[in-house]
Amino acid sequence: MADKSYKRNIIIAAGIIVLIILANIVGSLRQTASEQQLIESVFPPGQYSLHKENDNKWVIYDNNRDKPGFLYAGEGRGYNGMVGVLTHTDTTGNILGLELASHSETPSYIDRIINSGLLTQAGNINIREFAYDEPLDAVSGATITSNAIVIAVRHSYLDSEGLPREPFSGIVFGLNELFVILIMAAGASLAYIRPRKLQKTITWMLVVFTLVWLGFMNNQMLTLTRIAAILSGYLPDVTRELYLYLLLGGSIILILIFRRNVYCHSVCPFGSAQELLARVKPARSFKPSWYRKWKWVQWSAALLILLTAIAMNNPGLAQYAVFGVFFQFTGSTILFMILFVTIVLSLFIRRPWCRFACPIDGVFAYVRAFTGFSGASRQACKIKPDGTKSRKSCFI
Amino acid sequence: MDITVIFESSILQPLFWMVMGGLMILLFIGAGYWLKDAGISMSWWKWMLSALWYAGVYVIIAGGFTLIGEHEVRAGLFFLGVFGTVMIILGAGLWRILKPNG
Amino acid sequence: MDSELNRRDFLKKAGVIGGALSLAGAAAAGFGAGRSRDSYTGWGRTAYGGDQFFNRKPFLADKPTYVQTGTPRRIEYIEDLFKRLGELRRLMNATEGPRWTFDQGAEALPGPLRNYYREHPGALEQYKIALEKGREQRANWPEYENEFLLAEAYSSAHASFLSGSFPAQPQGPPEVSDFRGITETNLKLKSPRHGSDLIKQITHTFGASLVGICRLKQEWVTQGFLRGVGRTEFDVPAHWKYAVVIAVPHEWDSMYANPTYGNSYDAYSMLRFISGKLEVFIRKIGYSSRSHFPPTSYEIAMPPVAIDAGLGEQGRHGVLITPELGANTRLAAVTTDMPIEPDKPIDVGIKKFCDKCKICAEECPSGAISFAGRPDKDVRGYRRWGIDQEKCYTTWNSVATSHSRGCRICLAVCPYSRKRNWMHNIVRQVDPRDPTGLFASAMLTMQKKFFEYPGAQEYLPPPDGNNRTYLGPPKWLRTDEWFDI
Numbered sequence: 001m002a003d004k005s006y007k008r009n010i011i012i013a014a015g016i017i018v019l020i021i022l023a024n025i026v027g028s029l030r031q032t033a034s035e036q037q038l039i040e041s042v043f044p045p046g047q048y049s050l051h052k053e054n055d056n057k058w059v060i061y062d063n064n065r066d067k068p069g070f071l072y073a074g075e076g077r078g079y080n081g082m083v084g085v086l087t088h089t090d091t092t093g094n095i096l097g098l099e100l101a102s103h104s105e106t107p108s109y110i111d112r113i114i115n116s117g118l119l120t121q122a123g124n125i126n127i128r129e130f131a132y133d134e135p136l137d138a139v140s141g142a143t144i145t146s147n148a149i150v151i152a153v154r155h156s157y158l159d160s161e162g163l164p165r166e167p168f169s170g171i172v173f174g175l176n177e178l179f180v181i182l183i184m185a186a187g188a189s190l191a192y193i194r195p196r197k198l199q200k201t202i203t204w205m206l207v208v209f210t211l212v213w214l215g216f217m218n219n220q221m222l223t224l225t226r227i228a229a230i231l232s233g234y235l236p237d238v239t240r241e242l243y244l245y246l247l248l249g250g251s252i253i254l255i256l257i258f259r260r261n262v263y264c265h266s267v268c269p270f271g272s273a274q275e276l277l278a279r280v281k282p283a284r285s286f287k288p289s290w291y292r293k294w295k296w297v298q299w300s301a302a303l304l305i306l307l308t309a310i311a312m313n314n315p316g317l318a319q320y321a322v323f324g325v326f327f328q329f330t331g332s333t334i335l336f337m338i339l340f341v342t343i344v345l346s347l348f349i350r351r352p353w354c355r356f357a358c359p360i361d362g363v364f365a366y367v368r369a370f371t372g373f374s375g376a377s378r379q380a381c382k383i384k385p386d387g388t389k390s391r392k393s394c395f396i
Numbered sequence: 397m398d399i400t401v402i403f404e405s406s407i408l409q410p411l412f413w414m415v416m417g418g419l420m421i422l423l424f425i426g427a428g429y430w431l432k433d434a435g436i437s438m439s440w441w442k443w444m445l446s447a448l449w450y451a452g453v454y455v456i457i458a459g460g461f462t463l464i465g466e467h468e469v470r471a472g473l474f475f476l477g478v479f480g481t482v483m484i485i486l487g488a489g490l491w492r493i494l495k496p497n498g
Numbered sequence: 499m500d501s502e503l504n505r506r507d508f509l510k511k512a513g514v515i516g517g518a519l520s521l522a523g524a525a526a527a528g529f530g531a532g533r534s535r536d537s538y539t540g541w542g543r544t545a546y547g548g549d550q551f552f553n554r555k556p557f558l559a560d561k562p563t564y565v566q567t568g569t570p571r572r573i574e575y576i577e578d579l580f581k582r583l584g585e586l587r588r589l590m591n592a593t594e595g596p597r598w599t600f601d602q603g604a605e606a607l608p609g610p611l612r613n614y615y616r617e618h619p620g621a622l623e624q625y626k627i628a629l630e631k632g633r634e635q636r637a638n639w640p641e642y643e644n645e646f647l648l649a650e651a652y653s654s655a656h657a658s659f660l661s662g663s664f665p666a667q668p669q670g671p672p673e674v675s676d677f678r679g680i681t682e683t684n685l686k687l688k689s690p691r692h693g694s695d696l697i698k699q700i701t702h703t704f705g706a707s708l709v710g711i712c713r714l715k716q717e718w719v720t721q722g723f724l725r726g727v728g729r730t731e732f733d734v735p736a737h738w739k740y741a742v743v744i745a746v747p748h749e750w751d752s753m754y755a756n757p758t759y760g761n762s763y764d765a766y767s768m769l770r771f772i773s774g775k776l777e778v779f780i781r782k783i784g785y786s787s788r789s790h791f792p793p794t795s796y797e798i799a800m801p802p803v804a805i806d807a808g809l810g811e812q813g814r815h816g817v818l819i820t821p822e823l824g825a826n827t828r829l830a831a832v833t834t835d836m837p838i839e840p841d842k843p844i845d846v847g848i849k850k851f852c853d854k855c856k857i858c859a860e861e862c863p864s865g866a867i868s869f870a871g872r873p874d875k876d877v878r879g880y881r882r883w884g885i886d887q888e889k890c891y892t893t894w895n896s897v898a899t900s901h902s903r904g905c906r907i908c909l910a911v912c913p914y915s916r917k918r919n920w921m922h923n924i925v926r927q928v929d930p931r932d933p934t935g936l937f938a939s940a941m942l943t944m945q946k947k948f949f950e951y952p953g954a955q956e957y958l959p960p961p962d963g964n965n966r967t968y969l970g971p972p973k974w975l976r977t978d979e980w981f982d983i
Contacts, residue, residue: 117860120954121869124886137869281488329947336477343481347488404548406531462921463948467754467969474948 012369016303020231023310027232030313035073038101042086043071057160060088069096072127074156076148077237080104080229080315083145085152089127098122098153106225106316108330109142118146122153130154132166141219141328144240169239176218176243183210184250187266188258207272215269215327222247222263223323224359228306228315252367259371261364264354270323271354277346286349294356295365302362321359423450436495449490453483576610583625585611600626644685651681651782652700655775665774665789668726672735675726676786676833683784693838697742700779704772708745708820710807713840714738714833717878718799718806725795737786737835741798743807744772745818747826748909750917751972757863757897757905757957759971765828766792773830785836792830800829802880808841811848815858815867815908816885819848821926824914825858846930848914851938852883857945858908861968863957864893867908898959907957910968913945 033041039050039058049061050071058071072087084102089095098119103110113119116139129135130153138146158165186202193199214220220243226236227248236244251263264271277283288294309318322339325331331339345352354361402408427446431438438446456479463472536543543549576582589598589607598606604615604622615622643650658664668675687693698709719734746768752759773789780787790796801818805811810820810827820827821844859867866889868874875884894902909915916922929937956966973979 115860115951115953117856117862117865117869117954120860120862120865123865137871277485280485281492340477340481344484347485400548404536404543404551410527459921462919466917466919467751468949470950471944471948475944478948 009369009371012366016366016369019303019307020310023307024232026311027313030311033102038084039071039073039086042099042101043088054160056156072153072156072160073101074152074154074159076151076155077240078103078105078145078148079109079236080106080225081234083148083152085149085156087122087127087153087156093127095122095125095127098149100149103145104229104314104316105145106319106324108319108324108328109145112139112142112330113145113149116142116146118149127153127157130157131163141330144237147237147240171238171242173242176220177246179209179213180220180243180246181250183214183267184246184254184262187262188254188260190266191258191260203266206266207275210267210269211272211276214267215273219324219327220244220247221269221323221327222251222360222363223321224302224306224318224363225309225315227360227363228309228318231306232310232313232315234315251364255364255367256371259368261361261368264358264361264364268354268360270321270326270358271351273326274342274346274351274353277343278350281347283346283348283350286352286355291355298357298359299362299365302359303366305359306363318359322353431494434495438494442494445490445493449483449486452486456480456483574610574614576614582611582614586625644683647681647683647685647783648696648700651779652703654782655700655704655779658775658778659771665770665777667795668788670726672724672726672738672788676735676737676788677781679778680781680786681784685784687837690837690839693836694840697776697780697836697838701742701744701772701776704775705746705768706744706772707747708809708822708827710743710745710804710809710841711838712741712743712803712806712808714741714798714803715806718802720797720799724797738788738833739835740838740840741790741803741807741831741833742776742838743800743804743809744769744776744830744832745804745809745820745823745827746772747823748828748906750826751969752975753826753906753915754910754969755967755971755975756907756910757893757967758899758965759967759975760904760906760910762793762828762904762906769828769830770795773832776832780832780834780836783836785834787832787834787836790831790833792828798831798833800831803831804829805843806840808844810844811846812882813848813858813912813914814852814856814883815862815912816883817909817912819852819912819914821846821914821930822918824916825909825912826915847935847938850935851913851942854939855913855942855945857911857913857951861907861911861951861954861957862890862893863896863905863907863954863963864889865954866890866893893958896958896962898965905957907968911951913942 043050043060047062047064049063051059051061053059056073058073059068060071061068067090069088069090070093072089073084074087075082075084077083081104082102083100083105086099086101087095088097088099100110100113100119118136118139121136125135130150132154134147134150136146136150155165157163183206186206190199190202193202222244226244229236230248238245247263247267251261251267254260254262305318305320309315319331320335322331322335322342325335325339342353342357349355402412424447428438456476459479460472460476463469463475465472576585586598589611591597600622604612606612607615658666666678669678694711697711701709714734716734719738721731722729724730724732746765747753748760748762748765752761752764754760769791773791777787777789788797790798790800792800801812801816804818804820804827809829810818813819813825815825817825818827818829819825853872856869859869864886866886868883868885870883873881873883875882877884890905891902893905897905916925925941929941932938952966952968956963959965977983
């Protein structure tokens with residue numbers, strides 16, 4: 001038995017690696033618009049004459065309005081990839097307009113940026129103010145994207161003028177990171193704590209804390225979008241998002257070493273929300289006869305969407321989770337409806353999203369496949385923590 | 397004919413509210429029998445909580461449709477969706493209180 | 499047995515009390531219905547046809563109820579009483595040629611008049627009596643003048659539009675023009691409070707939604723130009739003591755459909771009439787007055803005066819926000835020396851709300867409204883949010899209207915611009931009474947999450963935007979509903 005699943009896990013793990021590499025190759029083959037094309041889509045050649053000064057700066061002339069100016073191009077690190085910004089200024093550097101030239105951010109974040117008037121706000125500012133300062137307020141709920149825009153403007157200016165970039169601010173280990181580690185540790189410890197009362201207390205504290213702190217206050221959670229971005233080779237800004245590395249790295253390590261999906265059970269704030277809802281009525285566990293087969297559907301869907309997003313070079317496509325809708329109230333109408341159904345179901349069934357729909361569950365299931373051929377975990381595969389032998393725990 | 401006719405009429409409007417009052421009485425008499433048949437024993441505070449919950453649902457439906465009525469359709473639907481979900485959750489909680497071992 | 503009896507007793511008593519209370523309730527409801535402002539036909543639901551509430555359909559008749567008895571003919575000009583009397587007056591006061599007198603009789607009159615009075619014997623005599631009565635009436639007026647002072651002033655105010663441009667433009671210095679047509683009266687106001695109550699009541703009947711009164715601060719008076727005099731540096735006239743501030747809303751549905759379906763002139767025309775009539779009324783009860791109204795006939799800055807008069811607070815967009823009308827508040831004023839009691843300003847938390855909200859700044863197509871967390875600009879000695887007037891005007895000239903008719907999107911998107919229904923009234927009443935500010939935060943969160951805002955650019959015509967409006971236009975302003983286009 002164990003040998004069979006061992007082989008199967010190797011095939012699955014290898015297959016996934018191959019698929020991701022293939023998707024990345026497809027993605028890199030896709031034609032991306034050149035800088036010239038991007039600029040011309042915003043500043044059509046009929047109306048504007050452009051003269052390149054250096055890699056980041058053009059002299060631009062508005063033929064209709066008979067107005068000379070400069071155009072700066074730069075990039076900053078966003079959620080899902082680099083955010084390219086074009087800054088149009090007059091000859092004194094006063095900004096006439098900011099244009100998002102290229103990005104792969106989740107559409108709802110971009111909507112937030114546009115609705116917040118962030119780009120319009122810049123219209124009152126001189127580009128020099130961006131040099132070592134942050135003259136725009138970050139948009140709540142899209143802080144990383146708004147920071148990326150500020151950084152893009154800053155770097156386009158500094159690079160084009162041959163000025164030094166701001167010094168690397170270093171990795172900041174703050175309250176967020178401390179809390180993430182504590183939450184992960186508490187979640188991992190649950191399996192080894194025997195007194196039921198203490199276990200219950202820790203569970204409750206985790207539910208409330210992850211829901212409020214990670215979920216509503218900081219919106220820090222793993223989404224398929226970000227995993228798609230990382231798998232297509234984009235590394236988020238470590239100085240601003242160290243927590244993400246801790247969250248993802250910690251979860252993977254815990255699975256590889258202890259074979260425990262701590263993230264889904266104890267860290268995910270949406271899991272906590274469902275857990276809380278389950279206690280209202282209280283909800284029952286629902287495990288139909290087709291549950292195991294359904295798992296394959298759930299996981300295949302996650303993989304398929306992941307690969308599509310990578311192949312299309314657009315991690316934003318991978319947004320089918322309801323996390324953003326629940327914690328930030330942004331998303332499409334369909335996502336709102338799915339969320340509504342999920343919440344109502346959560347009252348009657350325990351964790352319906354985790355158990356029947358969540359793509360992250362799939363991602364970690366694939367991670368678990370990698371433990372199938374490491375010696376230590378083969379032991380754990382046979383014996384569950386409570387001492388019973390089980391074939392199931394090999395993969396699920 | 398537009399529904400505002402009722403609420404701008406000095407005759408139909410009071411009649412409407414009289415009918416509403418009658419319907420509420422029917423609701424509570426009926427609810428009493430339903431609860432009896434379901435084997436739920438009610439006390440004054442259980443009745444009070446149930447009435448509060450119903451009043452909440454009532455106000456949320458009225459509120460959502462007020463927004464829709466004044467052409468803020470999206471806001472009205474979100475109002476109904478969000479607060480309606482909250483009322484469903486509270487309703488599940490209320491049910492647990494009414495019938496602790498059900 | 500005993501408890502059964504008690505229960506019966508109780509129910510019996512409760513029944514009697516309940517019955518009595520329900521009768522009292524009927525009395526209260528009936529009285530309320532009688533007093534309801536909604537029953538003031540012509541001043542309530544007029545604009546939406548709600549006053550034409552009687553269903554005529556069951557009573558449609560094939561023939562009108564007047565009766566035809568002969569061959570119909572068109573009405574002669576001379577058959578109109580006032581036209582006829584006008585002709586007679588002209589003949590009696592003719593400056594050239596012979597004058598007609600009653601002694602000459604009907605036969606001396608020219609053609610059509612002669613024919614009329616031949617056919618109506620006694621009519622000329624009746625007119626003679628009427629003229630004599632008129633002379634008597636004018637002679638007796640001083641006897642009644644005081645008793646009917648207000649009625650006369652009210653009538654004059656409404657009649658004042660009959661003569662030429664309205665309201666009459668000031669001519670000469672305010673010390674002359676503001677006193678023109680004033681009634682000499684020795685009546686003394688019972689108290690300043692009576693004065694302000696009277697002025698407010700009268701102004702409401704003229705159509706003002708909101709009225710407030712303030713003592714006029716010098717710094718709100720403009721400098722450099724004076725209507726009636728022209729370009730001049732002037733001291734604030736001593737008789738500009740108080741300002742009666744008037745507010746009316748734009749029609750709501752078209753206001754929400756700004757910029758392209760809205761307009762400023764519905765409110766402007768109302769304000770011109772209200773302030774013009776009030777100007778006449780105040781002079782007719784014996785005090786100086788001068789109306790100030792949009793778009794350009796001002797010597798005072800409106801929003802600060804309205805704030806002094808307790809109507810509301812200034813918002814981020816620079817527009818006055820009132821509890822009743824939100825930012826859908828347009829202003830006029832009448833300055834006077836009538837001794838009236840000023841109101842006090844209010845603080846209902848609007849300014850604080852604007853610190854956080856920023857919706858108008860986010861939606862402004864021109865980027866003219868400041869995004870600063872707190873008021874960021876010192877203007878003539880007072881701190882407020884800065885407005886870039888030139889950028890704003892550029893949008894006036896950019897949106898899809900025939901010429902620069904304005905934009906007003908900041909009025910439409912302002913969360914305070916809400917109609918009067920139970921829901922918004924709850925917010926109006928609860929919000930200013932909540933000292934924690936939590937209610938306001940909750941409302942703002944709902945405003946931003948539930949409501950749909952198209953986004954600043956969208957209000958502009960293509961290619962920059964899509965001619966969007968905040969809410970859709972009302973049916974009665976959509977050309978395609980009524981014409982084939």
